[in-house]
Structure formats: structure tokens, C-alpha cells
Amino acid sequence: MFIKIPMKNLIYLLLLFLSITSQAQTIKGVVFSAQDKTPVEYAPVALLHLPDSAIVNSLSTKTGGVYTFENVKPGNYFIKATCLSCKANGKRVEVAGDSKTIQMDTIFMALSSKQLAEVNVTGQRIIAKELVDRTVYTIPASIAATSINGYEILRKIPGIQVDFQNNITLNGKSNFIIQVDGKTRDKEYLARLQPSDIETIEVVNNPSGKYEGSIDGVINIILKKEARYGINGNVSAFVRPAQKSTGYVAGSLEYGLGRISIYATVYTFFQGLDNKTTNYSHFLYHDSVDNLNGSGGFHITSTSVNTGFDYYINDKNNLSFNFSFKPTKMTNGITNEGPITVNNIPENYLISPTTTGTSSKEYNASLFYKKQYAKPIKELTTEVNYYYFHSEDNNSFESTFFTPDKNTRIDSLSRNRSENNVSNRSYISAKVDFVQPIGFSSKFETGYQFYYQQMTYNSQYNLLNKDTFSNNVYDYSELRNAAYAGLTLNLKKLSMQGMLRIEYSNIRINKDTTSHYITPLPSVNIQYKFSTSHNVKFTYNRRINRPGIYDLNPFQKLSGNYSVSEGNPRLKPEYRDRLQFTYTFNFGGSNIAPNIYYEAITKKIGQRISLVESPLTNNLTTLNTPDNILTGYERGFGLTSMVTVFKKLTFSVNGRLYEGHYNAFTNQFIPIPAKDYSSYSVTSYAFAPVGWKVNAFLFFSYNGVSIDAYSKTYNPAFYGIGAQKTAGNHTIGLFYLLPFSTNLQYNKTVTESPTYDAKSTTSFNIAYYIQAMYSYKFNKGKAVKKVNRKTEVESDTKSGGIKGQ
Numbered sequence: 001m002f003i004k005i006p007m008k009n010l011i012y013l014l015l016l017f018l019s020i021t022s023q024a025q026t027i028k029g030v031v032f033s034a035q036d037k038t039p040v041e042y043a044p045v046a047l048l049h050l051p052d053s054a055i056v057n058s059l060s061t062k063t064g065g066v067y068t069f070e071n072v073k074p075g076n077y078f079i080k081a082t083c084l085s086c087k088a089n090g091k092r093v094e095v096a097g098d099s100k101t102i103q104m105d106t107i108f109m110a111l112s113s114k115q116l117a118e119v120n121v122t123g124q125r126i127i128a129k130e131l132v133d134r135t136v137y138t139i140p141a142s143i144a145a146t147s148i149n150g151y152e153i154l155r156k157i158p159g160i161q162v163d164f165q166n167n168i169t170l171n172g173k174s175n176f177i178i179q180v181d182g183k184t185r186d187k188e189y190l191a192r193l194q195p196s197d198i199e200t201i202e203v204v205n206n207p208s209g210k211y212e213g214s215i216d217g218v219i220n221i222i223l224k225k226e227a228r229y230g231i232n233g234n235v236s237a238f239v240r241p242a243q244k245s246t247g248y249v250a251g252s253l254e255y256g257l258g259r260i261s262i263y264a265t266v267y268t269f270f271q272g273l274d275n276k277t278t279n280y281s282h283f284l285y286h287d288s289v290d291n292l293n294g295s296g297g298f299h300i301t302s303t304s305v306n307t308g309f310d311y312y313i314n315d316k317n318n319l320s321f322n323f324s325f326k327p328t329k330m331t332n333g334i335t336n337e338g339p340i341t342v343n344n345i346p347e348n349y350l351i352s353p354t355t356t357g358t359s360s361k362e363y364n365a366s367l368f369y370k371k372q373y374a375k376p377i378k379e380l381t382t383e384v385n386y387y388y389f390h391s392e393d394n395n396s397f398e399s400t401f402f403t404p405d406k407n408t409r410i411d412s413l414s415r416n417r418s419e420n421n422v423s424n425r426s427y428i429s430a431k432v433d434f435v436q437p438i439g440f441s442s443k444f445e446t447g448y449q450f451y452y453q454q455m456t457y458n459s460q461y462n463l464l465n466k467d468t469f470s471n472n473v474y475d476y477s478e479l480r481n482a483a484y485a486g487l488t489l490n491l492k493k494l495s496m497q498g499m500l501r502i503e504y505s506n507i508r509i510n511k512d513t514t515s516h517y518i519t520p521l522p523s524v525n526i527q528y529k530f531s532t533s534h535n536v537k538f539t540y541n542r543r544i545n546r547p548g549i550y551d552l553n554p555f556q557k558l559s560g561n562y563s564v565s566e567g568n569p570r571l572k573p574e575y576r577d578r579l580q581f582t583y584t585f586n587f588g589g590s591n592i593a594p595n596i597y598y599e600a601i602t603k604k605i606g607q608r609i610s611l612v613e614s615p616l617t618n619n620l621t622t623l624n625t626p627d628n629i630l631t632g633y634e635r636g637f638g639l640t641s642m643v644t645v646f647k648k649l650t651f652s653v654n655g656r657l658y659e660g661h662y663n664a665f666t667n668q669f670i671p672i673p674a675k676d677y678s679s680y681s682v683t684s685y686a687f688a689p690v691g692w693k694v695n696a697f698l699f700f701s702y703n704g705v706s707i708d709a710y711s712k713t714y715n716p717a718f719y720g721i722g723a724q725k726t727a728g729n730h731t732i733g734l735f736y737l738l739p740f741s742t743n744l745q746y747n748k749t750v751t752e753s754p755t756y757d758a759k760s761t762t763s764f765n766i767a768y769y770i771q772a773m774y775s776y777k778f779n780k781g782k783a784v785k786k787v788n789r790k791t792e793v794e795s796d797t798k799s800g801g802i803k804g805q
Contacts, residue, residue, distance in 0.1 A: 024070075024071040024072060024073055025071075025072045025073075025074070025095045025096075025097075025100065025101070025102055026068065026069065026070050026071075026072070026100060026101045026102070027047070027068070027069040027072055027077075027079070027093060027095070027101075027102045027104060028066070028067070028068050028069075028101060028102070028103055028104065028440070029066075029067055029079065029091070029103070029104030029105070029106070029107060029376075030061075030065045030066055030067070030106050030107070030376050030440060031043050031045065031061050031065040031067065031081045031083075031106070031107045031108075031109060032065055032106050032107070032108050032109070032376070033108070033109055034108040034109055034110040038129065038131060038136065039061070039065030039066075039490070040061060040065050040081075040083055040086075040109050041061055041062065041065060042060050042061060043060060043061045043065070043081055043082065043083040043086075043109065044058065044059075044060055044081070044082050044083070045058065045059055045060065045061060045067045045079060045080070045081045045082075046058040046079070046080045046082075047069050047072065047077055047078075047079055048077060048078045048079075048080055049075065049076075049077060050075075050076040050077060050078055050092070051076070053078070056072070056077065057069055057072075061081075062492075065440075066440035066441070067079075067081075072095050073095065074095050074096055074097055075094075075095055076092070076093075076094050076095075077092070077093050077094075077095060078090055078091070078092050078093075079091050079092075079093060079104065079107070081107045081109060083109055086109040086110065087109065087110050089107055089108060089109055089110070090107060091104055091105060091107055103374075103375065105374060105376070106376040125140060125589035125590075125644050125650070126138065126139060126140065126143060126156060126157070126642060126650075127140070127589060128158075128584075128586065128591035128642060130527070130535055130537065130584045130586075130593070131495070131527070132488065132490070132495035132496065132497050132525050132526070132527040132537070133204065133206070133208060133488070133497050133525050134202045134203060134204045134205075134218075134220075135202070135203045135205070135593075136200050136201075136202050137157055137200060137201045137202075137203070138199070138200050139153060139195070139198050139199065139200060139201065141196075143156065143195070144195035144196045144198065145195075145196070145726065146689070146695045146724070146726055147195040148195070148234075148236055148724075148731050148773070148775040149190060149191050149192070149193055149194070149195065149234070149236060149250070149775070150189075150190030150191065150192075150193035150195070150198065150221065151166050151168075151190050151191065152195065153193075153195050153198055153201065153221075154168065154190070154201070154219070155685050155697075155699070156650070156652055156685060156687060157201055157203065157642075157652065158591070158593075158640045158641060158642045158652045158653065158654050159171050159203055159205070159640050159654045160203070160219065160654075161654070161683045161701055163701065163718060164718070164720060164735065164737050164771070165246075165269070165271070166187065166190075166191075166248065166269075167187075168187050168219075169703075170203070170205075170216070170217040170219060171205065171216075171217065171638075171654065171656075172656075172681050172683075172703050172704070173216045173217065175214060175215060175216050175545075176215060176216055176217035176218060176219065177211070177215055177217075177218055177219070178190070178219050178221070179218060179219065179220040179221065180193070180220075180221045180223065181220075181221070181222060181223055182220060182381070183320070183368055183383075186304065186306075186324070186326075188250075188267040188269075188304035188306075188326075189265065189267075189304075189306060190221075191236065191248070191250035191252075191265070191267045192233075192234065192250060192251075192252035192265040192267070193221070193223075194232075194234060194777060196224075197223050197224055198221055198222070198223060198224070199222050199223060199224045200221075200222040201219065201220070201221055201222070202218070202219070202220040202221075202222065203217070203218070203219060203220075204217055204218035204219075204220070205217055205539075206523060206525055206539040206541050206578075206580070207523070207541070208445075208484075208486060208497060208499040208501075208523050208525075209484030209485070209486055209499035209500055209501030209521060209522075209523060210433060210445060210447060210484060210486075210499070210501075212449075212482070212503075213482075213501060213503050213519060213521045213542075213543060213544040214543065214544055214545055214546060215543075216543060229256050229257070229258065229781045230255070230256060230779075230780045230781020231253065231254070231255050231256075231778075231779075231780045231781060232254050232256075232777075232778060232779040232780065232781060233251070233252045233253040233254055233777070233778060234250075234251070234252055234775065234776065234777035234778070235249075235250070235251040235252075235775070235776050236249070236250050236251075236773070236774065236775035236776070237249045237250075237773070237774050237775075238735075238771055238772075238773045239771060239772055239773075240769060240770065240771045240772075241772065242768050242770065243272075243274075243765065243767065243768065243769075244271075244272030244273055244274065244297070244299070245270065245272055246270065246271040246272060246273070246769075246771070247269075247270065247271075247771055248267065248268060248269045248270070249267075249268050250265070250266065250267045250268070251265070251266050252264070252265035252266075253265075256781060259311060259312040259313070260309060260310070260311050260312075261309065261310045262308075262309045263306075263307065263308060263309070263310075264305070264306070264307040265305070265306045265307075266303065266304070266305050267303070267304045268301070268302070268303045268304075269300075269301070269302045269303075270299075270300065270301045270302075271298075271299065271300050272297070272298070272299045273297070273298045273299075273764045273765065273766075274295070274296075274297055274298075274764065274765040275295070275296055275297065275298050275332075275334065275762060275763065275764050275765070276293070276294065276295045276296075276743075276762075276763045276764075276765075277292075277293070277294040277295075277334060277336065277760065277761065277762050277763070278292070278293050278294075278759070278760065278761045279291075279292045279293075279294070279336060279758070279759075279760045280292075280758060280759045280760070281622075281756070281758045282756065282757050282758065283611070283620055283755070283756055284754075284755050284756065284757070285611060285620060285755055286342060286343075286620065287342060287343045287344070288340065288341070288342045288620070289340070289341045289342075290338065290340050290350070291338045291339055291340075291341075292336040292337060292338035292350065292352070293336065293337065293338055294334045294335055294336035294337070294352075295334065295335065296332065296333045296334030296335060297332075297333055297334075298331070298332045298764075299330070299331050299332075300328070300329070300330040300331075301328070301329050301330075302326065302327075302328040302329075303326065303327055303328075304324065304325075304326045305324060305325045305326070306322060306323075306324045307322070307323055307324075308320065308321045308322035308323055309321055315372075316371060316372045316373065316374075317369075317370070317371050317372075318369070318370050319367075319368070319369050320366075320367070320368040320369075321365075321366070321367050321368075322364075322365070322366050322368075323363075323364070323365050324363070324364045324365075325361070325362070325363055326361070326362045326363075327359075327360070327361050328358070328359070328360045328361075329357075329358070329359045329360075330357070330358045330359075331355070331356070331357045331358075332354075332355070332356045332357075333353070333354070333355045333356075334353075334354055335351065335352065335353040335354070336350075336351075336352045336353075336354070337349070337350060337351040337352065338350060339404065346404035347404065348401045348402065348403070348404065348410065348413070349401070349402040349403065349404055349405075349406045350399060350400070350401055350402075351399075351400045351402070352397070352398060352399045352400070353398050354395075354396070354397050354398070355395065355396045356393065356395045357393065357394045357395065358391060358392070358393050359391065359392055360389065360390065360391035360392070361389070361390050361391075362387070362388065362389040362390075363387070363388045363389075364385065364386070364387045364388075365385070365386050366383065366384065366385045366386075367383070367384045368381070368382070368383045369381070369382045369383075375437060376437060377435055377437045377443055378435060378436055378437055379434075379435050380432070380433070380434050380435075381432070381433045381434075382430075382431070382432045382433075383430070383431050383432075384428075384429070384430045385427075385428065385429045385430075386426075386427075386428050387425075387426060387427050387428075388424075388425070388426045389423070389424070389425045389426070390422075390423070390424050391421075391422075391423045392420070392421070392422050392423075393419065393420065393421040393422075394418075394419075394420055395418070395419040395420075395421075396416075396417070396418050396419070397415075397416075397417045397418075397419070397558075398415070398416050398417075399413075399414060399415045399416075400414045401413040401414050417461055417462065417558070418461065418462050419459070419460070419461040419462075419558075420459075420460045420461075421457070421458070421459045421460070422457070422458045423455070423456070423457045423458075424455065424456050424457075425453065425454070425455040425549075426453065426454055426455075427451065427452060427453035427454070428451075428452055429449065429450065429451045429452075430449070430450045431447060431448065431449035431450070432447055432448055433445070433446075433447035434446055434447060438487075441489060441490050441491065442487060442488060442489040442490065443487070443488050444485070444486075444487055445484075445485070445486050445487075445488070445499070446483075446484065446485040446486075447483070447484055448481075448482070448483045449480075449481070449482045449483075450480075450481060451478075451479075451480040451481075451482075452477075452478070452479050452480070453477070453478050454476070454477045454478075455474075455475075455476040455477070455549055456473065456474065456475050456476075457473075457474040457476075457550070457553060458471070458472070458473050458474070459471075459472045459474070459555060459557060460472075461558065472555035472556075473510075474509075474510065474553045474554075474555060475509070475510050475511065476507070476508070476509055476549055476552065476553075477507070477508045478505060478506065478507045478508075479505070479506045480503060480504065480505045480506075481503070481504045482501060482502065482503040482504070483501070483502055484499055484500065484501035484502070485499065485500060486498055486499025486500065486523075487499075493528060493529045493530070494526075494527070494528050494529075495525075495526070495527045495528075495529075496524075496525070496526050496527075497523075497524070497525040497526075498522075498523070498524050498525075499522070499523050500520065500521070500522050500523075501520075501521040501522075501523075502518065502519070502520050502521070503518070503519045503521065503544070504516070504517075504518050504519075505517055505519075505546070507552075509552055509554070509569045510554070513554075513569045515569075515570075515572075517572070517573065519544050519573065519575075520542075521541075521542050521543070521544060522540070522541070522542055523539075523540065523541040523542070524538075524539065524540045524541070525537065525538075525539050526538045526539075532586070533585060533586045533587060534583075534584070534585055534586075535583075535584050536581070536582065536583050536584070537581070537582045537583075537584070538579075538580070538581055538582075539578075539579070539580045539582070540577075540578065540579050540580075541577075541578055542575060542576070542577050542578075543575070543576045543578070544573050544574070544575055545573060545574045545575075545576070545604075545605070546573050547568075547571035547572070547573065547605060547626070550567060551567050551568065551571055551605065551626045552567050552568065552569050552571055553566075553567035553569075554566065554567055554568070554569050555567070563621045563622045563623075563624070564612060564621060564622070564623045564624070565623070565624040565625070566623070566624075566625055567625075567626065568625055568626050568627055571605060571626060571627070571628060572603055572628050573603070574601070574602065574603045574604045574605055574628065574630075575601075575602040575603060576599055576600070576601055576602070577599065577600040577602075578597060578598070578599040578600075579597065579598045579599075580595055580596070580597040580598075581595060581596050581597075582594070582595040583595070588644070589644055590641075590642060590643040590644055591640075591641060591642045591643075592639070592641040592643070593639070593640045593641065594637070594638070594639050595637070595638045595639070595640075596635075596636070596637055596638075597635065597636060597638065598633065598634075598635045599633060599634045599635070600633050601630065601631060601632050601633060601634065601660075601662075602631055603628035603630075603631060604628070604629075604630035604631065604632075604662075605626050605627065605628055605629075605630070606626070606627065606629045606630045606672075606708050606709035607624050607625070607626055607627075607708055607709060607710070607711070608624070608625045608626070608627050608629060608670075608672075608709065609622055609623070609624055609670070609709075609710050609751070609753050609756060610622070610623045610625075610670055610755075611623070611755050611756060622756055629665040629672060629709055630662045630663075630665070630708075630709060631662065631663050631665075632660060632661045632662040632663050633660060633661055634658055634659070634660035634661075635658065635659060635660070636656050636657050636658025636659065637656065637657050637658075638654075638655065638656035638657075639653065639654070639655055639656070640653075640654050641653050641654075648688045648689055649686065649687075649688040650686065650687055650688065651684065651685075651686045652684065652685045652686070653682070653683070653684045654682070654683045654684075655680065655681060655682035655683065655684075656680065656681055656682075657678075657680045658678065658679060658680070658704075659676070659677065659678040660676070660677050660678070660707070661674070661675070661676050661677075662674065662675045662677075662707070662709075665709070670753060670754055670755060671754075672709050672710070675707070677705070677707045677712075679704040679705040680702075680704060681702060681703045681704035682700070682701070682702055683699070683700070683701045683702075683703075684699065684700045684701075685697065685698075685699045686698050686699070690723070692725070693725055693726060693727070694723055694724070694725045695723065695724055695725075695726075696721075696722070696723040697721070697722055697723070698719070698720065698721040698722070699718075699719065699720055700717070700718070700719040701717065701718045701719070702715065702716075702717040702718070703715045710751050710752060710753045711749055711750060711751040711752075712749070712750050713747055713748070713749045714747065714748040714749075714750075715747060716744060716745055716746055716747070718737070718738065719738060720735060720736055720737040720738065720739070721735075721736055721739065722734055722735035722736065724773060729776055729777050729778060730774075730775070730776055731773070731774070731775040731776075732772075732773065732774050732775075733772070733773040733774075734770065734771070734772055734773070735770070735771045735773065736769070736770050737766060737769040737770075737771070738766055738769060741766060741767070741769075742765065742766070742767040743763050743764070743765060743766070743767075744763060744764045744765075744766045745761055745762075745763045746762045746763060746764055747761070747762055748760070748761045749761075
């Protein structure tokens with residue numbers, strides 16, 4: 001039986017259907033992790049009709065955390081996202097008939113309190129997540145609860161080394177930057193960071209074009225989006241009371257007023273050590289040997305003060321201002337003495353007391369502005385910095401010669417010299433960075449940086465008993481411009497990032513020597529994810545190391561033993577092209593990432609050594625001059641891992657085995673032969689709770705051998721053990737460096753050249769190097785949205801101190 005419908009009614013029904021479908025809309029959006037701001041893939045997303053919360057449609061996010069609901073009829077809806085161990089979150093949306101596609105704000109997913117509680121119970125596991133351009137480490141509450149500041153958190157991250165003096169290296173290198181919420185800070189600022197405020201730490205081992213070409217890595221600390229109404233802060237001290245005192249004292253205070261937060265922090269480091277030196281020098285030209293031993297004392301005090309404010313204008317715009325001041329004083333006094341022989345026959349006995357003192361002050365002011373847009377990831381940041389540094393050296397050198405039996409002074413050879421060096425340096429920099437998403441799976445980044453620095457250096461010395469005076473003025477200026485652009489693409493299992501940075505430098509020395517160069521610096525990251533647990537990554541980048549300002553100084557400078565050094569204004573930058581292949585395996589909260597790498601080295605700066613007649617003593621001595629004389633390669637195997645065993649004991653290990661080669665250099669009077677080298681470096685940190693709310697830790701660090709044209713420098717191995725107990729807002733602890741050791745050979749340098757060989761060592765008395773620690777933190781207020789701070793970008797401070805890496 002068929003029902004007949006008039007043609008007129010069929011037309012009405014068709015028009016009604018077309019009217020309804022023509023008003024159907026498409027809703028698009030992304031789901032990101034609140035912890036590390038990365039896409040959450042395969043997360044269930046439901047479209048609920050309001051007000052009855054009936055499920056209209058459901059699906060899972062795709063690559064890049066993207067979701068799309070199509071053919072959505074006009075009305076009011078709620079988009080709800082869920083994932084395992086996360087708090088459900090969502091957004092309301094109204095669908096009208098005036099647009100075809102609705103772009104939603106990002107939905108951020110945070111770990112549930114239940115999951116955090118499970119982490120506290122099952123162990124202290126830092127979760128690592130490998131992304132195409134960085135590795136993200138999520139800091140659980142249990143780790144934060146047993147740490148006192150940012151330094152302690154960094155100690156537990158693979159690849160980051162923090163020694164007993166809070167000196168930091170990344171994969172054994174020091175030319176990296178520390179950021180907090182994307183803003184560069186000095187390392188002293190970490191003392192004021194409360195571990196409970198740290199959400200994740202991002203480690204960038206292959207910096208893209210966004211960063212300066214000389215940077216080998218980035219540590220970016222992401223804070224939780226909380227601040228305070230009222231007052232909060234902390235005070236801490238880490239002191240070695242026995243022998244000469246060493247340690248630091250830090251304190252911070254923050255006052256929150258809703259959208260405005262005002263803060264101040266002070267960090268003071270001090271160190272006193274007894275030291276010894278040995279210096280063996282052999283001039284082959286006339287078979288002359290100096291064999292000197294010395295002893296003395298070293299002391300340094302350095303203070304860093306930061307103050308400023310952060311102003312959240314609204315949810316999309318914020319402004320930060322910071323001012324910092326850092327005075328430093330360092331003194332070193334040592335007396336060297338020993339015999340001088342010629343052709344194995346004693347000729348003289350030398351006693352040479354030396355006193356060096358440096359005082360410096362540096363200032364930095366910075367202004368930072370960030371604008372975010374409704375579109376996810378899209379943002380604009382600008383930053384301006386002004387920096388000024390002043391230092392003054394006051395040194396005295398005395399060389400008194402005696403007959404071999406030390407009974408008769410030889411006045412004709414003895415010298416007494418004073419030296420005064422004054423340095424002033426300033427720079428201004430400005431940069432702008434912009435990120436534009438392209439669809440849901442890619443983004444475009446670009447930026448520009450302007451940098452201008454100027455320096456004057458005046459070196460004066462006076463040879464008292466010869467009435468000789470010298471005044472050398474060194475004037476240096478550099479103008480640098482840099483621009484970059486790049487694209488990041490995330491597919492289902494494949495992610496790629498490619499960037500190109502171009503830097504232009506124009507240098508002027510003493511108004512009569514100029515140099516300029518343009519440097520292209522490409523970088524590529526390619527990652528393939530087999531699963532959430534396995535991935536491989538290929539990286540390539542080109543880095544530049546510019547000559548140091550002092551290396552370009554053309555004037556001669558005398559050392560304590562009257563050897564001569566001079567800079568080279570014709571120095572060019574050195575370049576490194578690095579290829580690396582990394583495999584990452586995550587299992588049970590642990591992470592293992594072995595890698596192999598190859599690095600081509602071009603025009604590396606090394607020290608040329610030749611023999612000259614000393615301008616003061618008229619005796620034969622060495623002349624050290626930097627030059628672009630080293631070209632070769634380095635290759636090796638590396639491992640970065642973090643493994644938890646027995647649900648409590650966590651090992652963080654970073655190390656590498658490597659070998660290298662430098663080509664022969666013959667374009668000088670004394671040729672440099674080809675050289676092969678090999679070494680290894682390793683840093684390991686282990687920590688675990690041992691009962692009674694006490695956490696124990698130990699570390700071991702060895703940073704390999706440093707190779708130059710004629711010399712090798714051997715670094716010491718550092719190890720130590722400690723424990724600390726937290727009770728409420730109070731933490732106490734003890735740390736023992738190099739247990740049962742009495743003497744630390746801080747470095748040993750061996751030099752071998754066709755006309756000169758030498759061996760020198762520096763040692764410190766570290767007997768009973770036990771430090772006591774106390775920390776107290778307080779909070780008088782309630783949580784609000786977190787704001788960010790900025791401190792200095794560069795530092796000329798001669799921080800000194802012994803550095804265990």
C-alpha cells in the first residue's frame with residue numbers, strides 16, 4: 001500500500017530539509033595538557049546538548065590533539081574532554097546560523113588529585129615526555145615536597161649537572177640559557193623558586209633558530225599557574241662551618257595584589273679555600289727548567305639582587321619589569337718558589353708572591369611584554385634589555401731571585417710589578433618573536449633580534465724597580481642583527497621542525513680594525529613515534545662560537561711569571577655542525593635515551609705557543625696567542641636515562657664516550673701536528689626516601705679531558721653524599737663532599753710543543769668538606785593566577801669558585 005504525497009508537499013519538505021542542513025555548523029578545537037602544553041591525542045571528547053546534557057556526538061582527538069564535530073545544529077552545547085588520570089574539562093559553545101566553522105578555545109587537561117596521590121604513594125617518579133624539539137619532565141608533588149629550591153629540582157633531571165656550589169652545566173656544557181616560563185634568568189634566581197610552584201622542566205638539546213646561534217641548549221622551567229594574594233617567600237642557607245667557610249644564603253619575598261605581583265630576592269655566595277699549585281716549565285731551546293711550588297688562599301663573595309613586578313593587564317596581555325644588581329669581590333694570594341736549572345745545573349732559586357684582587361658591579365634592566373590570541377598557540381612576545389658592567393683588577397707580582405743556596409739575593413734579576421685593569425661594558429638588546437598556527441597540525445615561527453655592545457678596557461702596569469710604565473687602552477664595539485623563520489609539522493606518527501637563522505655581526509676594534517660576517521644557522525628536528533613508549537629522533541644543527549672580547553685585544557699582557565699573552569683582532573668565529581640520532585624508550589615511569597653523534601669542527605680557536613724575549617726580564621719566555629687553528633671532528637655514544645627501582649630509588653645518569661681528531665696546522669713558525677683524542681664524561685645522581693621522612697642522595701661527576709692545540713686539561717672527579725629531612729615548612733640537611741679526602745686536584749694541564757713543555761696543577765684543601773643546610777618557606781595568602789619574571793641575560797662577573805661538574 002502506498003501513500004500518495006502531493007508534489008506541493010514534497011517541495012515543502014525538501015525546502016525544510018535544506019533549510020535545516022544549511023544551518024548545521026562545524027566545531028573545531030584542540031585538547032592540550034595543562035602540565036607541559038603539549039597535545040593530548042586519543043582523548044575522548046563528547047558534544048553535550050544543554051540544558052539536558054544529552055550526548056549528541058562523541059569522538060577521540062587525533063594527531064595534535066585536534067577534534068572536529070560536523071553538522072551540528074543551532075543550539076547551546078557543552079564540549080567535554082576526558083582522559084585517563086586527568087580531570088574532566090570543557091567549554092560551552094553556542095551554535096548559530098551565521099558561520100560555517102566555529103573555532104574553540106583550547107581545552108587544557110590537568111592531572112587529577114587522585115593521580116597525584118598515587119604518585120606520592122608509588123614513588124618519586126619524574127615522568128619524561130619526548131617531543132620533536134625538546135624533552136619535557138613533569139615534576140610530581142613528592143619530588144617537590146622533598147626539595148628546597150630550583151637547584152635541587154634540576155639536580156634530578158637527566159643531562160643537567162648542578163654541583164655542590166650550584167654551578168650548572170647542560171650535557172657538560174656551560175653555554176646554555178636558563179628560562180622560567182620562557183624568559184631568560186640568571187642561575188641565582190633559582191634559589192628563590194619554590195619546588196611546589198614548578199610544574200614541568202623543558203630541556204632543549206638542539207636549539208632552533210629562535211635562540212642565539214652560540215647557545216648549545218635551553219633549560220625552561222614552567223611554573224604552575226598560581227600566584228598569591230598576600231605575602232609568600234622563603235629563606236635558606238647552605239654553609240660549611242669548618243675550615244674556611246663556604247656556602248650561600250638566600251631569601252625572597254613576594255607580595256601579590258591580584259593582577260599585580262611585586263617581588264624581591266637576594267642570593268649571596270661566599271667561598272674561602274686554601275690552595276696549592278705546582279708549575280713545571282721546560283724551555284728546550286736552552287734546556288732551562290723552572291720547578292715551582294706554591295701555597296696560598298682564595299676567597300670570593302658574590303651577591304645577586306633581583307626586584308621587579310608583573311602585571312597581568314588581562315587574560316591575553318601581561319607585562320613584566322625586572323631590575324638586578326650584582327656586586328662581586330674576589331681575592332687570591334699565593335707564593336710560588338723553587339729552583340731554576342740550565343742544562344741540569346742549578347742556576348737560581350725563585351720566590352714569587354702574587355696577589356690578585358677583582359671587584360665588579362653589574363646592572364640589568366629588562367622589560368617583557370606578551371600577547372596571546374584566542375587562537376591556540378598564537379602569540380607575540382617582545383623583550384628589551386639594558387646591561388652595564390664595571391670591574392677593576394688590582395694585582396701585584398714580585399719575583400725575587402737568589403743564588404741556588406737561597407743565601408744571596410740577585411737584585412739585577414728581581415722584579416716588583418703592580419697592575420691595574422679597568423673594564424667597562426654595556427649592551428642593549430631588543431627582540432620580537434611571533435608564533436602563528438597553521439591549521440591544527442603545524443605552526444609558523446619567526447622573529448628578529450637587535451644587539452649592540454660596547455666595551456673599553458684599560459690595562460696599566462708599573463715595573464717599580466725599573467720605573468717602567470705602560471698604559472694600553474682597548475676599545476671594542478659590535479652591532480649584531482639576527483632574523484629567523486621556521487615551520488613545525490605534527491602528523492600522526494611523524495613530527496618535523498625546520499628553521500633557519502641568519503646572523504650579521506659588524507665589529508670595530510680601536511677604530512682602525514673592522515670585521516664583519518654573515519652566518520646562516522640551519523636546524524632540523526625529525527621525530528618518529530612507534531608508540532607512546534618508543535620513538536626515534538634525528539637532529540642537525542649548526543652553531544657558532546664567536547671570539548671572546550678579551551681574545552681580540554691586540555695588546556700584550558704579562559702573567560705573574562712574566563710570560564706574555566696577547567689577543568688577535570683577526571680572529572674569526574668557529575663553527576660546529578652536529579648530527580645526532582636518539583632512541584627513547586619509556587617504561588614504568590623510567591626513561592632511557594641512548595644516542596650516537598658526529599660533530600664537524602671548523603676554525604676552532606686554540607692557543608698558539610711560541611717563544612719570545614720577555615719585555616721586562618729580557619729572558620726567554622712563552623707567547624700565547626689565540627688563533628683559528630683547529631679543524632677536525634668528534635664522534636661518540638651518549639646516554640641519558642632516569643630509572644626508578646624498588647619504587648623508591650631513582651637514578652639519573654648522563655654520560656658519553658667520545659673520540660676526536662684535529663688536523664695538522666702548518667701556517668706558522670712552530671707547526672701543530674695532527675692530534676687524536678678520546679675521553680668520557682658521566683654525571684649520576686641518585687635519591688630515595690630512607691624512612692622517618694628523611695631523603696638521602698648521592699652524586700658522581702666527571703667531565704672528561706679538554707683538548708687544545710698543544711695542551712690537555714684534566715678535570716677532577718667529584719662525588720658526595722647527603723640527606724635532608726622536611727618537617728612542615730622547615731627543612732634541615734647535611735652534605736659531605738669527597739668523603740675522607742683531604743686534597744682536591746682541581747685541574748692539571750699538560751703542555752707539549754716543539755720548543756716548550758710544561759705541567760701545572762691547582763689543588764684545594766677540602767678536608768671535612770661538610771655543609772649544613774636549613775630552609776624555611778612561608779605563605780600568607782591565597783592562590784591566584786601565576787605571573788612571570790625576568791632577570792639578566794648575560795653576565796661578565798668573574799664568579800670564580802671551584803666548579804664540580
